[in-house]
Amino acid sequence: MALTTSALQSLTQGSDADAWRVIIDHAIGIASKPLAAGNAPSEVVKRDREIGELDLFLSSSGWDLWNTFGDNVERTSERLMRWWAQPFGAKAVLILDGLSLRELPWLLQGAKERGFTTHAVAACASELPGETDAFARSLGFASRSKLQNKGGGLAHKLQPADTECVDMPWKDCEALIGSAPNQIFWHPWPDAKLHDIAGQGQGLEPLTKDVAEQLSSDDFWSFVERLATGRRLVITSDHGYAATGYFPDADGEVGQFLKQTFGSSRSKAGTADTGPFVPPVALQINSPHGTDLLALGRRKWRSQGGYPTLTHGGLSLLEVLSPFVEISKN
Numbered sequence: 001m002a003l004t005t006s007a008l009q010s011l012t013q014g015s016d017a018d019a020w021r022v023i024i025d026h027a028i029g030i031a032s033k034p035l036a037a038g039n040a041p042s043e044v045v046k047r048d049r050e051i052g053e054l055d056l057f058l059s060s061s062g063w064d065l066w067n068t069f070g071d072n073v074e075r076t077s078e079r080l081m082r083w084w085a086q087p088f089g090a091k092a093v094l095i096l097d098g099l100s101l102r103e104l105p106w107l108l109q110g111a112k113e114r115g116f117t118t119h120a121v122a123a124c125a126s127e128l129p130g131e132t133d134a135f136a137r138s139l140g141f142a143s144r145s146k147l148q149n150k151g152g153g154l155a156h157k158l159q160p161a162d163t164e165c166v167d168m169p170w171k172d173c174e175a176l177i178g179s180a181p182n183q184i185f186w187h188p189w190p191d192a193k194l195h196d197i198a199g200q201g202q203g204l205e206p207l208t209k210d211v212a213e214q215l216s217s218d219d220f221w222s223f224v225e226r227l228a229t230g231r232r233l234v235i236t237s238d239h240g241y242a243a244t245g246y247f248p249d250a251d252g253e254v255g256q257f258l259k260q261t262f263g264s265s266r267s268k269a270g271t272a273d274t275g276p277f278v279p280p281v282a283l284q285i286n287s288p289h290g291t292d293l294l295a296l297g298r299r300k301w302r303s304q305g306g307y308p309t310l311t312h313g314g315l316s317l318l319e320v321l322s323p324f325v326e327i328s329k330n
Helices: 005-013 016-031 040-059 063-072 076-084 101-113 132-138 144-150 170-174 191-199 204-215 218-228 252-262
Strands: 091-096 117-125 162-165 183-187 232-236 267-269 282-287 290-295 321-328
Touching: 005 016, 016 040, 016 063, 016 101, 016 117, 040 063, 040 101, 040 204, 063 282, 076 091, 076 117, 076 132, 076 232, 076 321, 091 218, 101 117, 101 204, 101 218, 101 321, 132 144, 144 162, 144 183, 170 218, 191 204, 218 232, 218 321, 252 267, 252 282, 252 290
Parallel strands: 091 183, 091 232, 162 183
Antiparallel strands: 117 321, 232 321, 267 290, 282 290
């Protein structure tokens, strides 16, 4: 899916807001095309590389756009709070931890096949760095685990609501949805799965197979239908992930700097040296959560124990964007 001439002009000659609009629209256009289970592993890798062309622009001539990312791409937490304030009689939020734009086709296809109405499809920004705790705090939760067994409390920003967070099969999750009109359910999948796979030295392809199986299953959609019964439902995530197993190696001084600065991670809290490199390979980002140094673009480097094949926390599109899908079922 090549960029049009007008889109290229917006990237290079328009405002920062214009550039981010083009980037987000193009990423959604690539990621949201229908998928079939049979060719999903190879097709998702292909799409990942297509979006990588945008990452190349954002880490070379367009790197300064990252300093305006937070101003021009609405954060998922802000979008959720804005949506929650709308006058629906009952509403629910399903947060699938670590869900990226790669998984968007399964949600759109499944909703259509099973008779749901889709009201909105968008990509929103993760917190920076793209980490679970930062997202939880932005919604007023002390942590993800606090949502378990209606433990969300009265201080969070999506009031009133029953909350739940469990790492259980979808069928068991369905049984936990009560009759309260407003529900927030945070499930640790697929993040738990991707970290497990990455630790085994495996990457995007086995994760894609698991995603295809899970998001096409009757159990998952029965769980979604239970959440959506009588409610307007949003399915979203706290952050995406980077398929770092496909990233090129950073060698020489760049590789040494990234290894010494980040180890096996993609971010470092606090103010730190960004190195002498132009264009930069790391950027200092100021956010509502403080100041952090984040690895920029698609690079991996040697680290003790091996660099993970799937991870998050840095600055590449598929790790800082989350799908935002609003559906209902009469």
